Amino acid sequence: MKTELRDDVVEMDLICVVCPIGCSIKLRAKDGKVEIVGNRCPKGYEYAMDEYRDPKRILTTNVRVLNGDHELLSVKTDSPIPKRLIWEMMRILKNIRIEAPKEVGEIILENVLNTGANIVSTRRIMRRKS
Amino acid sequence: MKKEKVDVLVVGGGAGGIAGAISASRYGVKTLLIEREDRVGGVLNQCIHNGFGVLVYGEELTGPEFLFKLLEESKGDFEVRSGETVLRILKDEKVVITVSKRGITCYEVGALVVATGARERPFSTLMIPGPRVSGIYTAGVVQKMVNIYNRLPGKKAMVLGSGDIGLIMARRLKLEGVDVLGVIEIKDEVGGSLRNFVQCLRDFEIPLLTKHTISKVHGNGRIKGVTVVEVDENFKPIDGSGKFFEIDTLVVSVGLIPQNQILEGLVEFDPINGGPVVDDLQRTNIEWIFSAGNSIAIHDLVDFVYEEGVVAGRNAARLALGERLPRRKLKLVRGKNIGVMVPNYLTGDENRVKMYMRVRKTMEGGELRVQGGRVRKYNFKVRPGQMLDVVLDVGRLSFPTGERIESCEVEFHEDRASR
Ligand SMILES: Cc1cc2nc3c(=O)[nH]c(=O)nc-3n(C[C@H](O)[C@H](O)[C@H](O)COP(=O)(O)OP(=O)(O)OC[C@H]3O[C@@H](n4cnc5c(N)ncnc54)[C@H](O)[C@@H]3O)c2cc1C
Ligand code: SF4
Numbered sequence: 001m002k003t004e005l006r007d008d009v010v011e012m013d014l015i016c017v018v019c020p021i022g023c024s025i026k027l028r029a030k031d032g033k034v035e036i037v038g039n040r041c042p043k044g045y046e047y048a049m050d051e052y053r054d055p056k057r058i059l060t061t062n063v064r065v066l067n068g069d070h071e072l073l074s075v076k077t078d079s080p081i082p083k084r085l086i087w088e089m090m091r092i093l094k095n096i097r098i099e100a101p102k103e104v105g106e107i108i109l110e111n112v113l114n115t116g117a118n119i120v121s122t123r124r125i126m127r128r129k130s
Numbered sequence: 131m132k133k134e135k136v137d138v139l140v141v142g143g144g145a146g147g148i149a150g151a152i153s154a155s156r157y158g159v160k161t162l163l164i165e166r167e168d169r170v171g172g173v174l175n176q177c178i179h180n181g182f183g184v185l186v187y188g189e190e191l192t193g194p195e196f197l198f199k200l201l202e203e204s205k206g207d208f209e210v211r212s213g214e215t216v217l218r219i220l221k222d223e224k225v226v227i228t229v230s231k232r233g234i235t236c237y238e239v240g241a242l243v244v245a246t247g248a249r250e251r252p253f254s255t256l257m258i259p260g261p262r263v264s265g266i267y268t269a270g271v272v273q274k275m276v277n278i279y280n281r282l283p284g285k286k287a288m289v290l291g292s293g294d295i296g297l298i299m300a301r302r303l304k305l306e307g308v309d310v311l312g313v314i315e316i317k318d319e320v321g322g323s324l325r326n327f328v329q330c331l332r333d334f335e336i337p338l339l340t341k342h343t344i345s346k347v348h349g350n351g352r353i354k355g356v357t358v359v360e361v362d363e364n365f366k367p368i369d370g371s372g373k374f375f376e377i378d379t380l381v382v383s384v385g386l387i388p389q390n391q392i393l394e395g396l397v398e399f400d401p402i403n404g405g406p407v408v409d410d411l412q413r414t415n416i417e418w419i420f421s422a423g424n425s426i427a428i429h430d431l432v433d434f435v436y437e438e439g440v441v442a443g444r445n446a447a448r449l450a451l452g453e454r455l456p457r458r459k460l461k462l463v464r465g466k467n468i469g470v471m472v473p474n475y476l477t478g479d480e481n482r483v484k485m486y487m488r489v490r491k492t493m494e495g496g497e498l499r500v501q502g503g504r505v506r507k508y509n510f511k512v513r514p515g516q517m518l519d520v521v522l523d524v525g526r527l528s529f530p531t532g533e534r535i536e537s538c539e540v541e542f543h544e545d546r547a548s549r
Contacts, residue, residue, distance in 0.1 A: 020323070022323075022510075060180055072277065072280050074277065076192055
């Protein structure tokens, strides 16, 4: 959660999700100077900095399959992508059709939206017997 | 009716059952896995999100990927029969009866591992007033519709219950373009993990309504909306707090219940876990029946289910090979603040025993103690929504000398200083 107080001040109340402890972290940035409190370890600092700069997430979803034994193929980004691109990524993935078969780990789309991440299959889909 | 002999029969092809079959087959015994659906995997098939396997495989996988790794591990060591359902267990005969398209089969077994998973608690058990309408689904059903069958339940939804499954489904529906108005939680904090709270609700700006519940369902044929009320500390609705939300879909995620029809009337059950009483060999009170996974108690991590499966399979194989397994020696009794707890007995067979438990309330920190001895200190918040796992060093448990001890208490001692 981000609150922009003035142009130059940003305050964020974060919950670190790197480990189960779930520290409550407060971040305050003013004129490019970042202050982080509440983290119990350096990983939490890194997490908060990423959340401030450009939060990233793994996206998991499904894409439609043609001639498969199932209608959907589950997929994921093979590395975290900027959170702000998630909706655009979903739009792309809703509109593509994948021809069966597919193996686990096969690349479906390469370097999507120039993020450096690939969309990979997380399931094995066979060709429909017809 | 066909008759067959197997050393270890495993019922249920989810993570627990597959781990059990892998582990048993490593002992060279004839192992057979029976799954009633037409493919193995259980809930892993529909859990396309990531968060599986960090402990077992050292990386964060999606459900289907975890299943794939599990099956890779087991290449051909045991037979799988899917589309076959276990109907009955004959205790004295050591016989298991199944049905499939191929007909009825009687298996004479050396040992049995039951890993039949859990079912969802239905909405009707909440006794919320209103007409019987369509458009009310449990979260697992919606998950299967959306992730396997490519069907959306509706356009405007609310989720009742903020456990992990509710949070994950709120995000899934939102990503699929459904307008998710909020997640309703009767308690004063989120039920699932903080991580899921952040990544499923906060990330997608889905409101969490804590201390709220549904007081009435509206609609005629199809659900048209719900009245959401605030509750007091005794979970009683506060007068005048009701608010109407127009929705066409209600996703209900109010808990899982271990599923054990085939064991009912046969083995002893633990009323709090909701599944069979087991010892550290994962053995029930019937010597040749073992159990693992969500059919014993509800687990949030597949890794723990896997670990239990490994123990169950190993000991089932030992028994099938003719080994005499030790008897139960020490009963573990729930003390202060302990809810779900596995196992219930120690045999002394293993010196280091993995225990899984849930605390009864949220605490800022404290110490897990077994009969006076410290087991583990927690200097962070512990919540009922998160299962704790500890390794019990059985050899080092200290008991008063001279006395014969038959049971010992497990308690979570709350740290008041840290409040
Ligand atoms: C929606 C959801 C999300 C989850 N998310 C995560 C997560 O992110 N990370 C994580 O680590 N864990 C997660 N879990 C935890 C999950 O509980 C475990 O991971 C695990 O997969 C459960 O395995 P199981 O073998 O006990 O049960 P199940 O997977 O339910 O398998 C039981 C199997 O037994 C079969 N069966 C039942 N009765 C019979 C019978 N009579 N005859 C034959 N077969 C039978 C069923 O068909 C089923 O296939 C999640 C669970 C759910 C439900
Ligand atoms: S800051 Fe460190 S200790 Fe706290 S939750 Fe993050 S990783 Fe865990």
